[in-house]
Amino acid sequence: MILKLLDIHKTFGEKEVLQGISLTAQSGRAFGLLGRNGAGKTTSIRILMDVFPPDSGSVQIDGQPIDYKKVQIGYLPEERGLYPKKPIVDQLIYFAVLKGMRKKDAAAAVDSWLDRLGMTEYRNRRLDTLSKGNQQKIQLITALAHDPHIVILDEPFSGLDPVNAMLLKDVVKEQIERGKIVLFSSHQMHYIEEFCDDIAILRKGKVALAGGLHDIKRNYVRDRLIVRTETPEPIRQDLKDRCMDMPDGGLMIQLADPGEKREMMRLLTERYELDEVKVFEPSLNDIFVQYAGDTEEKGGKNA
Amino acid sequence: MKQFGSILNFELKYYFKNKVFVGVTVFLVLLIAAVMFFPQISKAFRSDEETPGESKQPVMLVKAGEDQQADTVRGAFAAAFPDYDVQSTDADTKAIEEQITEEKAACAFVITSPTACSYYVHSLSMYDTNAETARGVLQNLYQMDALTDSGMSEQEAGALLHTEAECTVVSLGKDQMQNYFYTYIMILALYMVILLYGQMVATNVATEKSSRAMELLITSARPTSMMFGKVIASCLAGLLQLAVVFGSAFLFYNINQSYWEDSAIVQSLFNIPAGLLIYMLIFFVLGFFIYASLYGAIGSTASKVEDINTSVMPLTFLFVIGLVVVIYSISSGDVDNTVMTVCSYVPFTSPIAMFARIAMSSTVAWYEIAISIGILAGSVAGIGVLAAKIYRVGVLLYGTTPRLGSILKAVWRA
Numbered sequence: 001m002i003l004k005l006l007d008i009h010k011t012f013g014e015k016e017v018l019q020g021i022s023l024t025a026q027s028g029r030a031f032g033l034l035g036r037n038g039a040g041k042t043t044s045i046r047i048l049m050d051v052f053p054p055d056s057g058s059v060q061i062d063g064q065p066i067d068y069k070k071v072q073i074g075y076l077p078e079e080r081g082l083y084p085k086k087p088i089v090d091q092l093i094y095f096a097v098l099k100g101m102r103k104k105d106a107a108a109a110v111d112s113w114l115d116r117l118g119m120t121e122y123r124n125r126r127l128d129t130l131s132k133g134n135q136q137k138i139q140l141i142t143a144l145a146h147d148p149h150i151v152i153l154d155e156p157f158s159g160l161d162p163v164n165a166m167l168l169k170d171v172v173k174e175q176i177e178r179g180k181i182v183l184f185s186s187h188q189m190h191y192i193e194e195f196c197d198d199i200a201i202l203r204k205g206k207v208a209l210a211g212g213l214h215d216i217k218r219n220y221v222r223d224r225l226i227v228r229t230e231t232p233e234p235i236r237q238d239l240k241d242r243c244m245d246m247p248d249g250g251l252m253i254q255l256a257d258p259g260e261k262r263e264m265m266r267l268l269t270e271r272y273e274l275d276e277v278k279v280f281e282p283s284l285n286d287i288f289v290q291y292a293g294d295t296e297e298k299g300g301k302n303a
Numbered sequence: 304m305k306q307f308g309s310i311l312n313f314e315l316k317y318y319f320k321n322k323v324f325v326g327v328t329v330f331l332v333l334l335i336a337a338v339m340f341f342p343q344i345s346k347a348f349r350s351d352e353e354t355p356g357e358s359k360q361p362v363m364l365v366k367a368g369e370d371q372q373a374d375t376v377r378g379a380f381a382a383a384f385p386d387y388d389v390q391s392t393d394a395d396t397k398a399i400e401e402q403i404t405e406e407k408a409a410c411a412f413v414i415t416s417p418t419a420c421s422y423y424v425h426s427l428s429m430y431d432t433n434a435e436t437a438r439g440v441l442q443n444l445y446q447m448d449a450l451t452d453s454g455m456s457e458q459e460a461g462a463l464l465h466t467e468a469e470c471t472v473v474s475l476g477k478d479q480m481q482n483y484f485y486t487y488i489m490i491l492a493l494y495m496v497i498l499l500y501g502q503m504v505a506t507n508v509a510t511e512k513s514s515r516a517m518e519l520l521i522t523s524a525r526p527t528s529m530m531f532g533k534v535i536a537s538c539l540a541g542l543l544q545l546a547v548v549f550g551s552a553f554l555f556y557n558i559n560q561s562y563w564e565d566s567a568i569v570q571s572l573f574n575i576p577a578g579l580l581i582y583m584l585i586f587f588v589l590g591f592f593i594y595a596s597l598y599g600a601i602g603s604t605a606s607k608v609e610d611i612n613t614s615v616m617p618l619t620f621l622f623v624i625g626l627v628v629v630i631y632s633i634s635s636g637d638v639d640n641t642v643m644t645v646c647s648y649v650p651f652t653s654p655i656a657m658f659a660r661i662a663m664s665s666t667v668a669w670y671e672i673a674i675s676i677g678i679l680a681g682s683v684a685g686i687g688v689l690a691a692k693i694y695r696v697g698v699l700l701y702g703t704t705p706r707l708g709s710i711l712k713a714v715w716r717a
Binding site: 049071084097 | 305306310313500511515516517518519520521523613697
């Protein structure tokens, strides 16, 4: 199954929130939707979920306009919250039924998820008696109980302790393996790097960068080297302003162009006592800062 | 449709599991039970007290005038004051005063001339009508004396004095006196239920928003299903509460009917014509819909539950003004004045205004009722659609409560 958002425009009042967003996500792969606050992530998600229609553009599944009666979507919103005063099991079943499940099936699914997440003992408790992390697990069930085709997780890891984060990782991996389209939105880049095969970075209502994460990293201009050594001083003196200190203690060396790579590597290994030398591959964090930030300058010329 | 059913079911459950809702209903039923059973209970207590003998009755001393037969006077007073142990006395005023201050007697009448007497009592209670009754007794005695003196026999004189003229009232239109009380009560019930449940709908929506359950709800259900599910659920809950309260009142009244035969007001309350009940149902449902959907829409524009009170104020004012006009008009008896006539067509006031006119006016024509209900039903549809649109836009707005103008603009665009 391939999900496509095609040239979506949306204006609220005077503000054009989305200015032609196009995205592609597919079954069995996780898609990372990135962007700073106000970049248009939530609006894109809401249009995808048919909360309101786009001004123009369309949402398609396998080339056909999406039929919300057939395609089920599960959503974990960033702003968490259910009914604080109501018993957990009641509201979980309610939400599953709203998504079109029969009450009996909903009850069975809810119970199996409560069991899976180790929450069975809280089944009949009121939601507001639970800790924040446990409330989040309950909220996760509302996104997954009706076994949706598309799972949208907005900041799923915030507020979880390492054990629960591990549990959630397993659940997410399982969803991906079962062929779901998993849409991630997060500011914690290491989780995106861990799960997502494809990413899109939104910036002021436009797609600033999109594609396979691996390709994006590989295609990044490979004109910098990272060097690790016990004695950095001679290198600093010889290369002067082509050499920068990295926060982790290594040195970054700027090449005149990517073709200089082999020559420079040979030079470095011959002249200096090195522990490691490699081509600099930016982390997702670096890419994010570069594309989602306010600066107009685009470093990745070939992206 | 299935979704709407689930929402309705969920919201109804909210009312039935809500302790305040159940508590208020039970309290009202108990209160009505207490009122309706009161005469029976109090009578049971009184008959218990009376068994030890009649000596418990308070003593009333009567000092006859100089020309009067002490026995005749005592007999006349005893007949007029069945709750007192009436005793004759010929003690002087000072001794009588002493007996009262020492609480040997509750009160005393000293007849100073055939047409004047003094009433002595320890402390005069607010509802003490003894002096009034004694005046009648004295007047009667005097007239009897005068009649017998002029040669009439005592029986003839007695019969003459006790003659009562009768005047039967035949009302060809409505009996305003009788209709007044139940109209008043039904209008108040309509007013309270609409206001109370309307506020509940608004609070309910605002709570969903502030707890952020809305984030999930809007992606799970259509806003129109959500809003109408809530409005209809609260309408049903309100109707049910009214039915339980009025139903139990009717039941308790029938159990205790014999004890209430003397009270015209209570009798009239429970003799509401069935047609009027049907009108009440129609106006309740339609009026409720208009207000509850508007309350729901207002609730959707507030981000915090605390904002609700100020946001709903204009709507509440509108309804209160309608209530004041109606209550004033039915109290004055002129239910067909111009303001009332206008109010009975304006959808925000017609549920109570038209209902009051149907109940109390003789001149309201069937087509007036039909037009009023027609306008109301049309407005229900129109306002329902508008409220659903506001709701759709409102539930996604967070931050400060937006101005009405900007909401309507957003609705227009949506």
